[in-house]
Amino acid sequence: MADSPTTDGAITGAVTTGDAEILTAGATELVAAMEAGRLSSVEITRACLDRIEAVDDQVHAFLTVDAERALDQAAGIDSRRAAGESLGPLAGVPLAVKDLFCYRGMVTTAASRILEGWVPPYTSTVVQRCVDAGMVILGKTNLDEFAMGSSTETSAFGPTHNPWALDRIPGGSGGGSAAALAAFEAPLALGTDTGGSIRMPASVTGTVGVKPTYGGSSRYGVIAMASSLDQPGPCGRTVLDTALLHRVIAGHDPMDQTSIPQDVPPVWQAARSADLSGVRLGVVTELSGEGYAPGVTDRFARAVAALKDAGAEIVEISCPHFKYALGAYYLIQPAEVSSNLARYDAMRYGLRLGDDGEHSAEQVMIASRGAGFGAEAKRRIILGTYALSSGYYDAYYGSAQKVRTLIVRDFENAWASCDALISPTTPTTAFRIGERLDDPLAMYQADLCTIPANMAGICAGSFPAGLAADDGLPVGLQVMAPVLADDRIYRVGAALEAQMEHEWGSPLLSRIPPLTASSKEGLR
Amino acid sequence: MALTPDDVVRLAGLARIELTAEETSTLAPQLDLILDAVASVSQVATADVPPTSHALPLVNAFRADEVKPSMPAAEALAMAPRAEQNRFRVPRILDEEAR
Numbered sequence: 001m002a003d004s005p006t007t008d009g010a011i012t013g014a015v016t017t018g019d020a021e022i023l024t025a026g027a028t029e030l031v032a033a034m035e036a037g038r039l040s041s042v043e044i045t046r047a048c049l050d051r052i053e054a055v056d057d058q059v060h061a062f063l064t065v066d067a068e069r070a071l072d073q074a075a076g077i078d079s080r081r082a083a084g085e086s087l088g089p090l091a092g093v094p095l096a097v098k099d100l101f102c103y104r105g106m107v108t109t110a111a112s113r114i115l116e117g118w119v120p121p122y123t124s125t126v127v128q129r130c131v132d133a134g135m136v137i138l139g140k141t142n143l144d145e146f147a148m149g150s151s152t153e154t155s156a157f158g159p160t161h162n163p164w165a166l167d168r169i170p171g172g173s174g175g176g177s178a179a180a181l182a183a184f185e186a187p188l189a190l191g192t193d194t195g196g197s198i199r200m201p202a203s204v205t206g207t208v209g210v211k212p213t214y215g216g217s218s219r220y221g222v223i224a225m226a227s228s229l230d231q232p233g234p235c236g237r238t239v240l241d242t243a244l245l246h247r248v249i250a251g252h253d254p255m256d257q258t259s260i261p262q263d264v265p266p267v268w269q270a271a272r273s274a275d276l277s278g279v280r281l282g283v284v285t286e287l288s289g290e291g292y293a294p295g296v297t298d299r300f301a302r303a304v305a306a307l308k309d310a311g312a313e314i315v316e317i318s319c320p321h322f323k324y325a326l327g328a329y330y331l332i333q334p335a336e337v338s339s340n341l342a343r344y345d346a347m348r349y350g351l352r353l354g355d356d357g358e359h360s361a362e363q364v365m366i367a368s369r370g371a372g373f374g375a376e377a378k379r380r381i382i383l384g385t386y387a388l389s390s391g392y393y394d395a396y397y398g399s400a401q402k403v404r405t406l407i408v409r410d411f412e413n414a415w416a417s418c419d420a421l422i423s424p425t426t427p428t429t430a431f432r433i434g435e436r437l438d439d440p441l442a443m444y445q446a447d448l449c450t451i452p453a454n455m456a457g458i459c460a461g462s463f464p465a466g467l468a469a470d471d472g473l474p475v476g477l478q479v480m481a482p483v484l485a486d487d488r489i490y491r492v493g494a495a496l497e498a499q500m501e502h503e504w505g506s507p508l509l510s511r512i513p514p515l516t517a518s519s520k521e522g523l524r
Numbered sequence: 525m526a527l528t529p530d531d532v533v534r535l536a537g538l539a540r541i542e543l544t545a546e547e548t549s550t551l552a553p554q555l556d557l558i559l560d561a562v563a564s565v566s567q568v569a570t571a572d573v574p575p576t577s578h579a580l581p582l583v584n585a586f587r588a589d590e591v592k593p594s595m596p597a598a599e600a601l602a603m604a605p606r607a608e609q610n611r612f613r614v615p616r617i618l619d620e621e622a623r
Contacts, residue, residue, distance in 0.1 A: 121599040214579050228578050257585035258578075327562035338539060345540075347614050352605035361615040362540070370542025375550075378541055382532060383555055385539045399565040401575030406568060408576060440554055441561055457579025483580075 010506030017517035022047040023184040027241040041074035041092030054517040061180040065139035091134025096186035099140035102221040111155035114372030124221025141176030150446035154376040168430035171201030178205040189235040196450025199462035203425035203476025214457035215260035218253035226336035239493040243271035270487035274498035282317035282418035293428040295468025299475035303465035306499035319410035328403035338384030425462040425476035459486040463493040464508040
């Protein structure tokens with residue numbers, strides 16, 4: 001394509017099927033090309049849809065694709081742009097949406113049999129803001145069932161494959177959104193993060209993902225899992241793109257009563273700076289050592305050195321109660337899950353089995369929930385029911401809530417001596433599909449570093465920190481910052497991105513092995 | 525303290541979830557291991573530490589009490605497993621009395 005958007009030459013080599021120039025371009029570049037009249041939203045949207053068609057049977061990032069609706073939206077944006085209307089900063093840019101966000105008229109399943117085929121009658125605030133900003137919804141991405149998991153393997157509709165190595169997990173729960181980005185099927189995606197579901201997939205796919213401050217983005221219309229921890233957020237391939245999406249989705253929403261009535265932190269401005277002069281970063285002592293893969297530890301150490309080169313002062317900070325965070329999380333989270341998932345009662349929507357006139361409502365409910373929920377959902381509902389039962393409440397749930405206080409205090413102590421905390425995002429690179437599925441405790445370890453941020457409600461993000469020397473797979477660096485200091489996350493991320501591109505000579509994703517087109521061409 | 529398969533059956537009953545015998549025998553040892561691993565929280569949860577139920581200090585978010593159109597019944601019922609006379613149709617709820 002002669003008059004294509006300007007992209008880094010190296011990254012286009014990562015795409016050998018479809019229009020590599022469009023598919024590898026950042027959202028910012030796509031918008032510039034549309035404004036200059038070099039590209040239309042229909043062309044961009046069609047390129048993404050063709051790419052999905054060509055490679056998604058290998059990746060399985062998407063559960064639903066609505067090509068017709070996407071192309072309609074794109075055509076609408078193109079005609080509004082042609083008419084000279086003033087459009088939002090991401091107008092015409094395609095978006096992949098985790099299948100936990102309600103979008104009126106589009107099947108929304110939470111990757112559960114109990115919601116198979118469910119079409120919501122309303123749209124979540126976050127998706128509505130994207131639509132209002134002119135973004136084009138390609139479809140819904142795969143996730144662990146009800147977002148419970150760290151690998152996207154507990155989806156009732158089959159696992160998503162990591163585009164870096166198809167036999168590996170893409171992280172979870174938002175593995176579909178992260179894989180869609182890494183497979184160049186979409187330039188931007190939406191996720192939700194309860195214990196690391198945006199950050200951990202970003203880490204193992206070499207992409208960017210940010211969990212805003214709790215209350216910074218609206219939960220209205222997001223299928224609830226653990227309401228005191230859930231937070232929607234942006235996923236992208238570059239720090240600037242992710243910040244742009246953050247700015248579109250964040251901000252006060254009267255429909256969510258835990259939404260913070262304050263301005264969105266200046267994330268977009270922060271993402272344009274690569275200088276960390278005067279910034280003090282704390283390396284968390286407890287998030288290292290035993291259990292951390294050598295390839296991760298090594299890349300993290302080099303990323304810390306790179307941040308120092310960018311001007312940051314590095315200090316070591318101890319957060320002694322972080323080692324109890326995982327235990328507290330796996331009491332609080334299942335407790336909230338057991339309560340939130342009680343709404344799937346087979347009465348007003350969702351799966352209903354055994355309604356033959358012979359069975360009572362309660363029998364129908366029990367049979368429907370038994371058949372509709374997968375193994376992990378059942379495990380957590382039962383665990384939560386136990387943790388909340390009288391006699392055990394104080395020992396389990398009550399203690400976990402106290403640990404939450406201790407984690408908040410650890411963060412408060414840390415902020416007295418640093419601006420942001422850093423750690424690896426997850427202890428290992430992407431593990432193999434199936435490797436941890438029958439070992440819940442091993443699976444839960446993947447969230448070791450990400451959980452403290454959710455417990456305290458602070459903001460955190462994961463950014464590419466290079467490839468591990470031993471297996472060649474992406475490693476992520478996590479940045480954690482105080483409540484409503486989301487801009488610091490982007491400032492550190494942007495500096496790391498610049499340092500990494502300098503070290504590696506091109507964006508990390510230019511190193512991803514190209515996916516070949518499947519033999520099933522021309523289905524659409 | 526070990527969680528037995530009988531405990532799991534009882535908890536599943538409370539959560540209104542039917543389990544197969546196989547599920548029960550897999551879940552019991554798994555849940556037991558998980559509970560053992562998370563029990564560490566009680567080591568630091570001393571009496572002087574107040575609990576945190578929510579990360580934000582927000583309380584009572586109010587909005588204006590305005591009359592707005594509600595969702596049309598047809599839309600609310602569109603995804604109902606069964607509907608009748610503009611209502612959700614559910615299985616009988618008076619099981620014990622009826623039998």
